[in-house]
Amino acid sequence: MLNKKSLYTVLATDLTHDGDGVAHIDELVVFVPGLLPGEKASVRLTKIKKTFAHADLVELIKPSPFRVDPPCPYFHECGGCSLQHLTYSAQLDVKRNTLNQALRRIGHFEGVNALPMVGMDNPYRYRSKVQFQVQDYHLGFFAKKSKRLVKIKDCLLIPGDMTVLKGQIEQVLHDHELLVERVVIKKSVTEKHRMVIFYGEVPGSSHLKRIKIMAEELKNVSSLIWMDTKEHKYYHLAGEDSIEEEILGYRFRISPLAFMQVNHAQMQAMYAYVLNKTSLTKEDQALDLYCGMGSLTCHIAKIAKHVIGVEMVHSAIRDAELNARINKLENVDFILGTVEEVLPKGLPEDFHADIIFLDPPRAGVDSASLQSVLQVLPREIVYISCNPSTLARDLAILCHAGQYALQDVQPFDMFPQTMHTETVVFLERK
Numbered sequence: 001m002l003n004k005k006s007l008y009t010v011l012a013t014d015l016t017h018d019g020d021g022v023a024h025i026d027e028l029v030v031f032v033p034g035l036l037p038g039e040k041a042s043v044r045l046t047k048i049k050k051t052f053a054h055a056d057l058v059e060l061i062k063p064s065p066f067r068v069d070p071p072c073p074y075f076h077e078c079g080g081c082s083l084q085h086l087t088y089s090a091q092l093d094v095k096r097n098t099l100n101q102a103l104r105r106i107g108h109f110e111g112v113n114a115l116p117m118v119g120m121d122n123p124y125r126y127r128s129k130v131q132f133q134v135q136d137y138h139l140g141f142f143a144k145k146s147k148r149l150v151k152i153k154d155c156l157l158i159p160g161d162m163t164v165l166k167g168q169i170e171q172v173l174h175d176h177e178l179l180v181e182r183v184v185i186k187k188s189v190t191e192k193h194r195m196v197i198f199y200g201e202v203p204g205s206s207h208l209k210r211i212k213i214m215a216e217e218l219k220n221v222s223s224l225i226w227m228d229t230k231e232h233k234y235y236h237l238a239g240e241d242s243i244e245e246e247i248l249g250y251r252f253r254i255s256p257l258a259f260m261q262v263n264h265a266q267m268q269a270m271y272a273y274v275l276n277k278t279s280l281t282k283e284d285q286a287l288d289l290y291c292g293m294g295s296l297t298c299h300i301a302k303i304a305k306h307v308i309g310v311e312m313v314h315s316a317i318r319d320a321e322l323n324a325r326i327n328k329l330e331n332v333d334f335i336l337g338t339v340e341e342v343l344p345k346g347l348p349e350d351f352h353a354d355i356i357f358l359d360p361p362r363a364g365v366d367s368a369s370l371q372s373v374l375q376v377l378p379r380e381i382v383y384i385s386c387n388p389s390t391l392a393r394d395l396a397i398l399c400h401a402g403q404y405a406l407q408d409v410q411p412f413d414m415f416p417q418t419m420h421t422e423t424v425v426f427l428e429r430k
């Protein structure tokens with residue numbers, strides 16, 4: 001009988017999505033934070049269920065040759081990163097392996113192998129968007145699997161100037177005794193615009209006065225926004241109401257509620273790969289589902305005869321329409337609505353998509369929308385995913401109906417030091 005007092009020796013074979021080591025004691029799966037694949041350790045069980053258990057690492061008996069000292073002093077506590085204790089090349093291998101496993105176990109694709117992951121030359125300080133939790137005017141991140149705030153001086157995933165700005169924000173929040181729940185900073189890499197979004201209850205009039213003074217004290221912020229957490233509505237406090245970014249030579253306006261990719265360099269690498277590899281020609285009509293503020297849509301328009309983008313966030317569609325105009329594109333249209341609503345009845349009657357691009361959120365595409373895609377029967381489907389599990393599930397629906405064959409599966413490391421993986425998959429009609 002397993003118990004919480006004894007020590008057990010285990011060998012980790014895998015990592016979970018949170019970066020915990022996966023080991024076994026007989027049939028029982030044991031999750032051990034901090035343990036890497038190939039490592040042997042002595043562990044103490046902290047939670048025992050019928051089919052799985054959680055354990056604390058007590059002593060590392062055989063360390064992995066790929067183990068390194070995490071450069072961040074908060075790594076063991078903070079819930080932001082999960083892989084800093086692994087060499088970067090091993091991180092790329094582990095994530096590709098996880099993707100392959102999802103394709104086999106969830107998608108039932110035998111013999112499919114993802115291409116080597118496209119990594120970064122410098123896998124730190126890559127984020128152009130960061131969300132801080134706030135307690136007592138201190139900005140930080142929640143500890144692993146908890147709501148306890150880890151106060152940090154610097155985060156190695158964000159550029160140094162964002163860390164400086166974080167310090168200024170803490171100072172003004174403290175000086176003006178302003179209570180907020182969260183703070184988001186978004187930065188445009190090419191234009192150096194910086195948007196600060198405070199999340200909290202709607203500020204009263206005395207609050208607003210202090211916020212106005214505070215806005216003047218926050219130097220180098222081009223846009224200051226207050227997000228009402230109850231109504232999910234935003235108030236434009238100072239500066240511009242959006243930031244501008246250049247992506248592969250086109251300019252884009254991004255407003256506070258519009259989705260923004262967090263890793264500019266890897267986003268450009270991924271877009272370039274997609275645009276280079278697609279069979280899209282100037283004779284083709286294309287559909288860009290889950291198009292956000294139209295960044296990929298505008299680039300598709302450069303090649304296609306006509307493209308329609310579909311997106312459910314109103315302000316993102318407003319941005320997308322403006323972005324098409326800024327880039328002088330006339331062969332683009334956008335439809336506001338969910339993919340679920342638009343696909344069955346919202347597309348123009350004379351429009352037929354030769355190619356469909358899908359870039360859904362982590363939950364993937366709902367099964368009815370996948371059936372609609374299959375009914376359209378485009379020549380090619382390009383699926384961009386940030387979640388290998390839902391990707392594998394959706395690819396199974398698209399391919400196992402027999403009309404599409406899986407082509408290249410190309411992962412991009414959009415989120416170094418974490419277990420997250422971005423993947424581009426091409427499907428070709430048989």
Ligand SMILES: C[S@@+](CC[C@H](N)C(=O)[O-])C[C@H]1O[C@@H](n2cnc3c(N)ncnc32)[C@H](O)[C@@H]1O
Nearest residue numbers: 259290291292311312313337338339359360361
């Ligand atoms: C991963 S982002 C991709 C955005 C864009 N393709 C890009 O590269 O920046 C997913 C987008 O889908 C939108 N979205 C989420 N669920 C949706 C749905 N059911 N219908 C339409 N859009 C949706 C989100 O608002 C977000 O803009």
